[in-house]
Amino acid sequence: MSKPNIVVICSDQHHPLVTGYRGHPYIETPNLDQLAAEGTHFTSAYSNCPVCTPSRMSFITGKYPNQIDSWFLGCPLDREEMTSARKLDEAGVTSAMFGKMDFCGDYQDGGFSEYKIIKKRAAFAPYLRQTPLYSRLEGHVRLDKRVTIANAGIREDVVTDGDTGYNRDLGFYDHDRVVTDWAVDFLQRKGSEENEKPWAMYVGLMFPHWPYRVPEKYYNMYYPNNLVMPHDAHFPNDGLHPQVRNMQNALGLGEVTEAMLRNVIAAYYGMITALDDNIGRIIAELKAQGLYDNTYIVYMSNHGENLGEHGLFFKQCSYEGSVGIPLIVKGPGLPSGQRIADPVTLVDLYPTIMDIAGLETEANRPGKSWLPLIKDGKQEGRNDYAFSEYHGNFFKQDWYMLVRDGFKYTYYVNDRPSLFNLKD
Template structure:
């Protein structure tokens, strides 16, 4: 009898190991400050992203992916709090108070949900969440801060076309990404490759959270990458402005750190140099992503691994007079989102409206984990399986502090500046660069009213307490 019981126990253990091995791996790759318009094969012939292009060929691209906003000037802080908690923007503000490293409170962090589902969890790179990463993952390597150190010398650049520059993105003495002797993007890739070599021998599937600081400033990369982008080949955005008219009222003006990376008023040359360095660090990061994809293939794990690539928000880099991301224009709110893996369609594009924080819910469905009730975001897998499937978000909401609100549908965008009672309205379908403000055009008043009402509905849903009624009444009084 004891022999039979022992045999059954061994059999059950073997079965559990078999199913653990069959469960797919999940590799989450996270960029920082990468706008949607930075994919060479899709929307920007100026930039070289051969490995993201390769991932596009292997998977599905969500072309309308947005960040939900921020309660902090450090937009990445709010974005990552939403991502790792599943909470919507205003609820995520207190994520650290709702959760702990044991996941026993009201909110269980993403990594612990994966661990509880039988995954070996790993993290490297930028964290910037108000919880200790070392307590949330099985293995952690090189946790980085919100950004590499930025020097006064970088802020002091004059960007004068006919004078020598005072700062170089490939001068390693400027520290930043070079601090420690090896570029931080290379360190992230090295760490990831090391873990992939070990994981192929593991009994459990892995959940890897691989977070680059790139392409956040200081945008530094080796000289050969900067040389790929001669200034004379860099275009200025069609939406270029020397200064945005409501920047100060929007809390995105001269006092904001991000906006001090180019002089006021903006010059075309200063924007070109910033974009040159932005493209270079993206291409350098892309090369590291290529090393990771190669390692997945070389270790024989690619066929059983889902890859989710996205960024925490976009970046203006000269769009509408902004350099940073604290605004509601698509360049700053919209990001790449690529998913590849078993049964994910290849070379497909989906144009439904989604949030980047849907990455968490997507991974839970892949891992066959029931989504907790508090998770406000949705799995993207149903959209990949059914071309006729509609997103649960037919419009997306955006916010920045109490100074900006946004409602974006497929065809239109409403931006509200509450502190001055000002609105802007764009016909995205016919004006994708958001140049012609139609807020006071009587032909669009019906759409403006409709989008205001949708914004009010989103505010209620997301527990946004900001009262916009006076702004709406002021608009109605114009007609």
Template sequence: MREHEAREKKPNIVFLIADDHRFDGIGAYGNQVVQTPVLDSLAAEGVRFTSIYTMGGQTAALCVPSRACLLTGTNVFHAMVTEKEVKLGETENPQLWAINPSLPTWPEVYRREGYRTFGIGKWHNGKESFAKSFSDGASIFFGGMGEHIGLPIHAYDPAGIYHADQAKPSDKFSTELFAESAIDFIQQYKEEEPFALYVAFTAPHDPRTPPQAYLDRYSNEHIPLPDNFMPEHPFDNGELYVRDEQLASFPRKPEEIRQHLAEYYSMITHMDEQIGRIMQALEESGQREQTIVVYTADHGIALGQHGLMGKQNVYEHSIHIPLIMQGPGLPQGVEARGLGCQMDIFPTLFELTGTLLPQTVEGKSMVGMISGEATGSRKNVFSAYKNVQRMVSDGRWKLIRYFRSGEAGTNRAQLFDLYNDPGETCDLAEDPAKLEQLQRMEQELLAWQQSIKDPILHEMRKKG
């Protein structure tokens, strides 16, 4: 009987999500500078997805909409607000900061299905959705960013209220605090039902202040500049002076960008080691073979590429994210090359765990992609940033459309061949030989905008 129960028990889930970790910031993704042995090992023992994208959002704090898409499995314009609630003239509509209450999150559904759901770390999508999602938790940070020591941390509140004055400043570095809370949970877990452990790091988001021992591993003079480094962006993209862009001087200086990259890699290496401690706890507890481990990020970041510093754009460095899955039901050492997006993670997990998918989910399971089936991949992926940028890519051809009017504004397109120009430095939009590709991608983008009721179309119709 016990053997039968063990075979029938659903796998545990350890879901690890980083903040600002772009797809090429891991050794397994080809970065020869950053030191990420734990994540490299996870990729070698599991599945590394090469082409997963975030869908952007209507706010400069892109972690909010991207996490909402990931948690609800829906598109960016549905995951948080309705069309009527979006006012394009507002830079930070308060309604853009909470998950659409009509949509269940994947931890919430697992909780209903009998999983013990445990939330740790950053939650930037409203206290109500956290309370619905998790039956327990520890070291909870409600917010977007802060100093890595001294973050206002909440204990789990069964009532789900989380009064601000009950938060206590942390005395440990955030990455270590969250990892240790995860380790404590794993070591103490003795229950029969499976668990879903959600650990959201605030690294490698700025302020990038890693422990000195990790910063000492990276020498500025040995940090190469990205191939698409530029002193400044070649035109007004509609968001050149948001907070993130002011974290380095104008124009960008090579030595300053190298310093930013050294700090960024140091934060990632520190986080990688803490993830290793979580994996060790799983191993020692005897839970590793029964646990699906997921590693991903909310979005990427520029750090000197295209003359930009932040993630408020739709270039590859900002919307292309890592995704690694390892555990029961997953093959080892597989590279899944098809196109996917964040909202596809929800249905993929549910198929892997044999859990009934809610009808609200728009995402597409990528299990077929893992096994090499063409049906597992998307034809196109799309992304949006506020009312100024839209993107469509079929994996090779990528169109970025800028919607910015006025004397100082921009209304233009960029077309890139990602096979031959992965750094997006050669704009082909004005090349007559590429007119067919340009028009095809424009049609694909418009069809998507119409299908998801992109509010920018309504704004454009009003303006005539």
């Protein structure tokens, strides 16, 4: 058998518990459930920064955001930083990127052999790290956030070319359809090639990222009663840490009624099932081309979604729904149906890809490959904690999080820390 291929599928803003394989009572994710049954899933997996750009720049370089100056949205990656894609390309392994990776500014290829994107994020010039962004100042309110909640629901039944990747009324359904088409086309090309050289493909899907808009058939699967109401959903919520309370204020959500919650959660669930359908298309094509059994597949999300929990939506904070992620790894020779509770983060993706490809990981990478942990249940030299950080909007100052031994500690700059017992 030839050297294995690699497929990484990254969704955007997927709450870690809203999957069938994690025991959710209503969500329909048959393709992810099957992937988990054939592979290993992690129950304590975390983003290294719960916002798009820093999370993605972190996992493609295998470094924490603070090591690469990826402080927030719009911070371009230094072209001198080695990425997993460039490392593969230089070793003669084709690395393709389709969809959202969130490189900022002119530098978009990130070292991939080939790539296609719909939406390109602009870059700050420069990012105002020392002088706070307006969105970190006392009293700032992001007025469009409540509109996003109020406008959740069924999208118009139209077909577009993906637009710019974002449409307030249509959401990202067409973006993901187009990107999945690109991924399927790539797999068909690879299936028809006579040589058996290994390759890697990254697929960046946008669902279930807001706007919470989804085709009617998906929405109707869950509205109004096939959903779990969020815990501690108080608007406002005076029980929050002062910095998280500041985030709630900055979101400007105001009163969110039960009817509004049911509407937005139904749309969110529908987006996850639509996402699962696209993942199913990719898996089906791998099988159709005879590539499935010799391909490592990683499913993950760049961060989670609060989804009304604690009176919050979106991400940005260190609560589980926001910073936690779903993570599945399936591949040739790996155990099936395994669950791992050890804390891991996406900074481990880089060394995992290197491990699969038989390449060395640089000594200055803080992560460790997931493969020994999956195969042996333990790994010498692996940190027994998960680390995440945040330097962006809605918080007056930065925060840093550690999860270890069932506890979560968050250090808030210039404010008191918090400590939670996650088991209880």
